[in-house]
Amino acid sequence: MPKDQGIGARSKRREDVRFLTGAGRYTDDINVPGQTYAAFVRSEVAHGKITKIDTSDAEKMPGVVKVFTAADFDGKGGVPCGWQIHDRQGNPMLEPKHPILAEGKVRYVGDAIACVVAETLEQARDAAEAVVVDIDELPAVMDMKAAVKGGALVHDELGSNLCYDWGFIEDNKAATDAAFETAHHVTTLELVNNRLIANPMEPRVALGHYNRAMDDYTLYTTSQNPHVIRLLMGAFVLSIPEHKLRVVAPDVGGGFGSKIFHYIEEAFVTHASRLINRPVKWTSTRSEAFLTDAHGRDHVTKIELALDKDGMFQALRTETYANMGAYLSTFAPSVPTYLHGTLMAGNYKTPHIYVNVKAVFTNTVPVDAYRGAGRPEATFQLERVIDKAAREMGIDPIELRRKNFVGADEFPYQTPVAVAYDTGNYQATMDVLEKIADLAGFEKRRADSAKKGLWRGLGVNCYIEACGIAPSNLVGQLGARAGLYESATVRVNATGGIVVMTGSHSHGQGHETAFPQVISEMIGIPESQVEIVHGDTANTPMGMGTYGSRSLAVGGSAMVKATNKIIAKAKKIAAHLLEASDGDIELKDGKFTVAGTDKSVDWGSVCLAAYVPHNYPLAELEPGLEETAFYDPSNFTYPSGAYACEVEVDPDTGKVTVCAFAAADDFGNVINPMIVEGQVHGGLAQGIGQALLEGAVYDENGQLLSGSYMDYAMPRADDVPFYTVDHSCCTPCTHNPLGVKGCGEAGAIGSPPAVVNAVIDALQRAGKTNVTHIDMPLSPSRVWAAIQG
Amino acid sequence: MYAFELEKPATVAEAVKALAQEDAQALGGGQTLIPSMKQRLAAPAVLVSLNGIKEMIGVRKDGGDLVIGGATPHAVVAKEAGAYPALAGLAGNIGDPAVRNRGTIGGSLANNDPSACYPSAVLASGATVVTNNRQIAADDFFEGLFTTALEPGEIITEVRFPIPQKASYQKFLQPASRFALTAVFVAKTGGGVRVAVTGASEDGVFRWADAEAALSANFAADAVSGLSVDPEGMIGDMHGTKAYRANLVKVLTGRAVSAA
């Protein structure tokens, strides 16, 4: 019988009761007496010098409390960047200031110039329209390759649009180049990883509240990591000590990375609230979200794979231009470097790898992590070039992958790109895929499609990702300006209930359900006896938040550590109550028993004794039952998988239909299979969206053409098939207590190459042998054009 | 959104009077007008809602014509225009249920979005647009992007569709908006075949004369296979090049003939 409690149970997501009944409490649901409303005046041009800002008319408008410009932030910092990259010569990256309101220049359409704060939102908007801004337009810097050669500068003071030119690993370069010289076969592919807009269902909101009586600040914000925002904004922007600043991220309606970063609006409302001594709320419109939420991806890459005559990979070399946008968003520099270069080995034993990345400033919205962050970019180019190589060499694409896999007996496996994989079994994962995707039946399905006049194709690929970020000492060496541990406080109440205060943050993932399953398993009490608290710096220990599929692997591990401390102490109490030695106490099913006897005391009695210590070893043991732990991982975790996609292409219109998608993942141990499946489903939808539908499109003047849902195509239910997902191939992580790896991003990382491989396969099988690549999104127009040749 | 007054007349005559006020504008389902007001792109002082005018709502047969009231929502047409299945099908595929329950045929035609569905049905059917003071033949109604023969304050009270012998609407979805990336309405009547194309041309909905001639002679899908459409004048954007839309015009016309 399947379990109905604890690790492995398909427990229903308890948070959905409030999410699905409209009872969630989001940032915009929070209102504070005396609240005012902010409306930003944003740049309508991509690049220009501000010659005049006249706020005098706006100030006279009804309800206006104050009109802010950069002058109101004199002496305050810009929003900082949290990761410093060093270039091939060892020099630090170029790092411009990102002011809260534009200082002299605007650098992208949507850049904030001024802000009106008024009694009502409509009054603020009316007055924002009355702010007069004169701008001398400058040429927009849009094309990355042209931008590094000269011409207009996004940041004049930096002297270049090249943020950094990074080599990884620089010492690998000579050997990699040499391997290419002697290679039997070289496959080259140039491709674009399309720019995406995260589009969480809930747009960003920030509410700043300065309390003069207490001289302290509260910021309510849509964040994936409230402690990080408190540290960055308090220490680097507004000089507010952390004990005077509380950051609350209540229910958050999706983030996908875009709510990791510290945005100027957060600093604005917090500081503005102090200046006017009133709470200030800003709620993004959907249009503003398109123009100001950090975008994702946007790489232009050339990848080369060298093979010997048997198809064994000899060397891999890449050159990538990575768009940073106009300013460095919080983690932007890390995405195309350490979250991307380190993954270039994939699931394969390629002896020599060299990765070069040029990060470029352009007059576009800042680009940063988006579901997968760097790993989808790595996976896409690698799995596309392998497919192309297979075709060129006449080797079956699955066979070529299998030949080059790291073997199950070769773990731990040290890659040539710094990381060492702890576990995996790629052959077994591929075996699972071949079965669940019924690859044997493909030819028949292809014939059925052909009868309808449709071209069917099959795309297969693998992926590896590094998540559970990350060992603090390692990322420190790589340039992170933060530690990447996680924390948990486990508070047991006198009557046996437990509250876990975690530094992880749930914005849809299901922590409130999954975390209690772990504690339920460890102690043997019902899940309903455990509650999760997160998202408020006032009542959770310093934590780094949720991104990079790290919550369970890192935050869950902290919780396990704290719970182990609880159990150790509870055993001492039990030992006292049972007049035994604590070494002889066993905990099972919520009962402490003296080993080998029938003497026992239940969980509730021990908890009560801890808080009503009448019969208690007070001389040796403090009362109470509450423990905090911080967990710093010793390595990344390495989920992996094999994916298969089948498409039908309509040759007359170029329309691609995804008929089937199968995902075989190895996530290590799984706490709640239903939540894991949901995470994979969502990731696949986003990956299929990237492959077929989504793309942020700018014109040459820097206007965002895909600035609304009229033009930015999000995947809908009928764009995706019923998925076949399986995570039965399980090689537990060896270095965290739960043996878990993380599943939040896998779907989005692994699926784009499967879709594109499938479309190319369909075209190739139909005789369009000159079509070796089409850039995403594979819109009907692009596919049709490729078919025309 | 800027502040505005809302009026809810019960008759066409009252609506005409209300629309005579300065900066007054008719409100149909609001599916286009309200979003543009929210974005502060439109700022009428008075909105005159047509949704309470009973004589403007409903679907009825009148001899060989199907007559649809100007304020009839798409969902009602989808359900009640069974006498003209291609038209009912078109209405049932506009937007999503919320849009279909609010958006109206009159609003769609008055707006004349170059990617909207109804204009192609009106043009291909040779329908008549009836207003509060005249009857306008389909061929005279559409005057390019977002432009029609309507005078300021003029209200579409009903649309009269002659029911064709055969018809089909083939819509190729723009993946984001799900308006027509290109769509073709083919209608065959005793008088010949009319082919109207929406979503494709920089000049809005148009009749494809070559296809009409070929199909009037031989109503078969391969009758158009030898024709070509000039990409010049087609819309080219991120969703499809000019050449791509020209191709769709031909492919969809063939499919419409097969499906009719």
Ligand SMILES: Cc1cc2nc3c(=O)[nH]c(=O)nc-3n(C[C@H](O)[C@H](O)[C@H](O)COP(=O)(O)OP(=O)(O)OC[C@H]3O[C@@H](n4cnc5c(N)ncnc54)[C@H](O)[C@@H]3O)c2cc1C
């Ligand atoms: C999400 C979404 C998806 C959509 N998808 C499609 C689609 O796939 N295909 C498609 O064709 N359309 C689509 N639409 C448009 C929609 O179907 C409506 O047809 C359109 O919005 C206009 O109709 P309305 O009744 O809402 O007009 P309104 O928005 O109320 O008015 C539009 C204009 O028409 C004027 N007007 C309204 N009624 C009359 C009248 N009786 N006489 C004279 N003038 C009038 C108004 O003054 C205004 O200028 C979509 C809309 C949305 C929001």
